[in-house]
Amino acid sequence: MAYQLIQLAVQPTDNIACPHCQQQVIDWAEEQYIQPCEHTLFIAMDIGFEYITDEFETTMRRNVDDLHANDDQVIMLDELKAAAFDHYVIYQSDLGIEGYSRYIGFTA
Structure with missing residues:
Protein backbone atom coordinates (compact mmCIF):
# COMPACT_ATOMS: atom_id res chain seq x y z
CA MET A 1 0.00 0.00 0.00
CA ALA A 2 1.48 3.34 -1.06
CA TYR A 3 -0.71 5.40 1.25
CA GLN A 4 -1.68 5.48 4.90
CA LEU A 5 -5.13 6.74 5.93
CA ILE A 6 -5.41 8.58 9.24
CA GLN A 7 -8.82 9.63 10.47
CA LEU A 8 -8.59 12.81 12.53
CA ALA A 9 -10.86 13.35 15.51
CA VAL A 10 -11.22 17.09 14.96
CA GLN A 11 -14.13 19.46 14.51
CA PRO A 12 -14.80 20.85 11.00
CA MET A 45 -13.41 17.22 -0.23
CA ASP A 46 -15.95 14.65 -1.35
CA ILE A 47 -17.26 17.39 -3.64
CA GLY A 48 -13.96 18.36 -5.29
CA PHE A 49 -10.43 19.66 -4.92
CA GLU A 50 -9.38 22.81 -3.12
CA TYR A 51 -5.68 22.30 -3.91
CA ILE A 52 -3.56 19.71 -5.74
CA THR A 53 0.02 19.57 -6.94
CA ASP A 54 0.75 18.66 -10.55
CA GLU A 55 3.10 15.98 -9.20
CA PHE A 56 0.23 14.18 -7.45
CA GLU A 57 -2.37 14.75 -10.17
CA THR A 58 -0.20 12.99 -12.78
CA THR A 59 -0.33 9.80 -10.66
CA MET A 60 -4.14 9.71 -10.52
CA ARG A 61 -6.38 7.55 -12.73
CA ARG A 62 -8.35 10.62 -13.86
CA ASN A 63 -7.43 14.28 -13.95
CA VAL A 64 -9.08 16.91 -11.76
CA ASP A 65 -11.15 18.37 -14.60
CA ASP A 66 -12.66 14.96 -15.31
CA LEU A 67 -13.37 14.36 -11.62
CA HIS A 68 -15.06 17.75 -11.24
CA ALA A 69 -17.09 17.25 -14.43
CA ASN A 70 -18.40 13.94 -13.08
CA ASP A 71 -18.52 14.81 -9.38
CA ASP A 72 -21.91 13.12 -8.95
CA GLN A 73 -20.25 9.79 -9.87
CA VAL A 74 -16.95 10.23 -8.00
CA ILE A 75 -16.03 8.68 -4.68
CA MET A 76 -13.16 11.00 -3.84
CA LEU A 77 -11.45 8.80 -1.27
CA ASP A 78 -11.32 5.91 -3.75
CA GLU A 79 -9.77 8.21 -6.37
CA LEU A 80 -7.14 9.43 -3.91
CA LYS A 81 -6.29 5.93 -2.70
CA ALA A 82 -5.90 4.67 -6.28
CA ALA A 83 -3.15 7.17 -7.14
CA ALA A 84 0.22 5.67 -8.03
CA PHE A 85 2.15 8.19 -5.92
CA ASP A 86 4.84 6.56 -3.78
CA HIS A 87 4.29 6.79 -0.04
CA TYR A 88 1.81 9.41 1.06
CA VAL A 89 -0.46 9.99 4.02
CA ILE A 90 -4.14 10.95 3.76
CA TYR A 91 -5.65 12.80 6.70
CA GLN A 92 -9.43 12.46 6.73
CA SER A 93 -11.58 14.85 8.75
CA ASP A 94 -15.24 15.71 9.04
CA LEU A 95 -16.31 18.45 6.61
CA GLY A 96 -19.25 19.58 8.73
CA ILE A 97 -21.85 18.34 6.25
CA GLU A 98 -23.28 14.96 7.15
CA GLY A 99 -21.59 12.21 5.18
CA TYR A 100 -18.87 14.45 3.71
CA SER A 101 -15.15 14.54 4.52
CA ARG A 102 -12.07 16.60 3.80
CA TYR A 103 -8.89 14.80 2.71
CA ILE A 104 -5.40 16.24 3.01
CA GLY A 105 -2.49 14.42 1.44
CA PHE A 106 1.06 14.81 2.69
CA THR A 107 4.33 13.30 1.58
CA ALA A 108 5.38 10.45 3.86
Missing part, protein backbone atom coordinates in the same frame (compact mmCIF):
# COMPACT_ATOMS: atom_id res chain seq x y z
CA THR A 13 -13.65 24.30 12.16
CA ASP A 14 -10.37 23.12 13.72
CA ASN A 15 -7.06 23.98 12.09
CA ILE A 16 -5.04 21.10 10.65
CA ALA A 17 -1.23 21.14 10.70
CA CYS A 18 1.33 19.44 8.51
CA PRO A 19 2.88 16.48 10.36
CA HIS A 20 6.34 17.46 9.09
CA CYS A 21 6.72 21.23 9.46
CA GLN A 22 3.68 21.97 11.67
CA GLN A 23 2.40 24.71 9.33
CA GLN A 24 -1.37 25.11 9.57
CA VAL A 25 -2.51 23.94 6.12
CA ILE A 26 -6.14 24.55 7.15
CA ASP A 27 -6.05 27.83 9.06
CA TRP A 28 -9.42 29.39 9.79
CA ALA A 29 -7.77 32.60 11.07
CA GLU A 30 -6.67 33.40 7.51
CA GLU A 31 -8.95 34.85 4.83
CA GLN A 32 -7.58 32.21 2.46
CA TYR A 33 -7.90 29.32 4.92
CA ILE A 34 -6.12 26.87 2.57
CA GLN A 35 -2.40 27.32 3.35
CA PRO A 36 -0.53 24.38 1.74
CA CYS A 37 3.11 23.84 2.68
CA GLU A 38 5.81 22.13 0.67
CA HIS A 39 4.70 18.73 2.03
CA THR A 40 1.05 19.10 0.96
CA LEU A 41 0.06 17.03 -2.07
CA PHE A 42 -3.66 17.82 -2.12
CA ILE A 43 -6.57 19.21 -0.16
CA ALA A 44 -9.86 17.73 -1.32
Whole structure:
Protein backbone atom coordinates (compact mmCIF):
# COMPACT_ATOMS: atom_id res chain seq x y z
CA MET A 1 0.00 0.00 0.00
CA ALA A 2 1.48 3.34 -1.06
CA TYR A 3 -0.71 5.40 1.25
CA GLN A 4 -1.68 5.48 4.90
CA LEU A 5 -5.13 6.74 5.93
CA ILE A 6 -5.41 8.58 9.24
CA GLN A 7 -8.82 9.63 10.47
CA LEU A 8 -8.59 12.81 12.53
CA ALA A 9 -10.86 13.35 15.51
CA VAL A 10 -11.22 17.09 14.96
CA GLN A 11 -14.13 19.46 14.51
CA PRO A 12 -14.80 20.85 11.00
CA THR A 13 -13.65 24.30 12.16
CA ASP A 14 -10.37 23.12 13.72
CA ASN A 15 -7.06 23.98 12.09
CA ILE A 16 -5.04 21.10 10.65
CA ALA A 17 -1.23 21.14 10.70
CA CYS A 18 1.33 19.44 8.51
CA PRO A 19 2.88 16.48 10.36
CA HIS A 20 6.34 17.46 9.09
CA CYS A 21 6.72 21.23 9.46
CA GLN A 22 3.68 21.97 11.67
CA GLN A 23 2.40 24.71 9.33
CA GLN A 24 -1.37 25.11 9.57
CA VAL A 25 -2.51 23.94 6.12
CA ILE A 26 -6.14 24.55 7.15
CA ASP A 27 -6.05 27.83 9.06
CA TRP A 28 -9.42 29.39 9.79
CA ALA A 29 -7.77 32.60 11.07
CA GLU A 30 -6.67 33.40 7.51
CA GLU A 31 -8.95 34.85 4.83
CA GLN A 32 -7.58 32.21 2.46
CA TYR A 33 -7.90 29.32 4.92
CA ILE A 34 -6.12 26.87 2.57
CA GLN A 35 -2.40 27.32 3.35
CA PRO A 36 -0.53 24.38 1.74
CA CYS A 37 3.11 23.84 2.68
CA GLU A 38 5.81 22.13 0.67
CA HIS A 39 4.70 18.73 2.03
CA THR A 40 1.05 19.10 0.96
CA LEU A 41 0.06 17.03 -2.07
CA PHE A 42 -3.66 17.82 -2.12
CA ILE A 43 -6.57 19.21 -0.16
CA ALA A 44 -9.86 17.73 -1.32
CA MET A 45 -13.41 17.22 -0.23
CA ASP A 46 -15.95 14.65 -1.35
CA ILE A 47 -17.26 17.39 -3.64
CA GLY A 48 -13.96 18.36 -5.29
CA PHE A 49 -10.43 19.66 -4.92
CA GLU A 50 -9.38 22.81 -3.12
CA TYR A 51 -5.68 22.30 -3.91
CA ILE A 52 -3.56 19.71 -5.74
CA THR A 53 0.02 19.57 -6.94
CA ASP A 54 0.75 18.66 -10.55
CA GLU A 55 3.10 15.98 -9.20
CA PHE A 56 0.23 14.18 -7.45
CA GLU A 57 -2.37 14.75 -10.17
CA THR A 58 -0.20 12.99 -12.78
CA THR A 59 -0.33 9.80 -10.66
CA MET A 60 -4.14 9.71 -10.52
CA ARG A 61 -6.38 7.55 -12.73
CA ARG A 62 -8.35 10.62 -13.86
CA ASN A 63 -7.43 14.28 -13.95
CA VAL A 64 -9.08 16.91 -11.76
CA ASP A 65 -11.15 18.37 -14.60
CA ASP A 66 -12.66 14.96 -15.31
CA LEU A 67 -13.37 14.36 -11.62
CA HIS A 68 -15.06 17.75 -11.24
CA ALA A 69 -17.09 17.25 -14.43
CA ASN A 70 -18.40 13.94 -13.08
CA ASP A 71 -18.52 14.81 -9.38
CA ASP A 72 -21.91 13.12 -8.95
CA GLN A 73 -20.25 9.79 -9.87
CA VAL A 74 -16.95 10.23 -8.00
CA ILE A 75 -16.03 8.68 -4.68
CA MET A 76 -13.16 11.00 -3.84
CA LEU A 77 -11.45 8.80 -1.27
CA ASP A 78 -11.32 5.91 -3.75
CA GLU A 79 -9.77 8.21 -6.37
CA LEU A 80 -7.14 9.43 -3.91
CA LYS A 81 -6.29 5.93 -2.70
CA ALA A 82 -5.90 4.67 -6.28
CA ALA A 83 -3.15 7.17 -7.14
CA ALA A 84 0.22 5.67 -8.03
CA PHE A 85 2.15 8.19 -5.92
CA ASP A 86 4.84 6.56 -3.78
CA HIS A 87 4.29 6.79 -0.04
CA TYR A 88 1.81 9.41 1.06
CA VAL A 89 -0.46 9.99 4.02
CA ILE A 90 -4.14 10.95 3.76
CA TYR A 91 -5.65 12.80 6.70
CA GLN A 92 -9.43 12.46 6.73
CA SER A 93 -11.58 14.85 8.75
CA ASP A 94 -15.24 15.71 9.04
CA LEU A 95 -16.31 18.45 6.61
CA GLY A 96 -19.25 19.58 8.73
CA ILE A 97 -21.85 18.34 6.25
CA GLU A 98 -23.28 14.96 7.15
CA GLY A 99 -21.59 12.21 5.18
CA TYR A 100 -18.87 14.45 3.71
CA SER A 101 -15.15 14.54 4.52
CA ARG A 102 -12.07 16.60 3.80
CA TYR A 103 -8.89 14.80 2.71
CA ILE A 104 -5.40 16.24 3.01
CA GLY A 105 -2.49 14.42 1.44
CA PHE A 106 1.06 14.81 2.69
CA THR A 107 4.33 13.30 1.58
CA ALA A 108 5.38 10.45 3.86
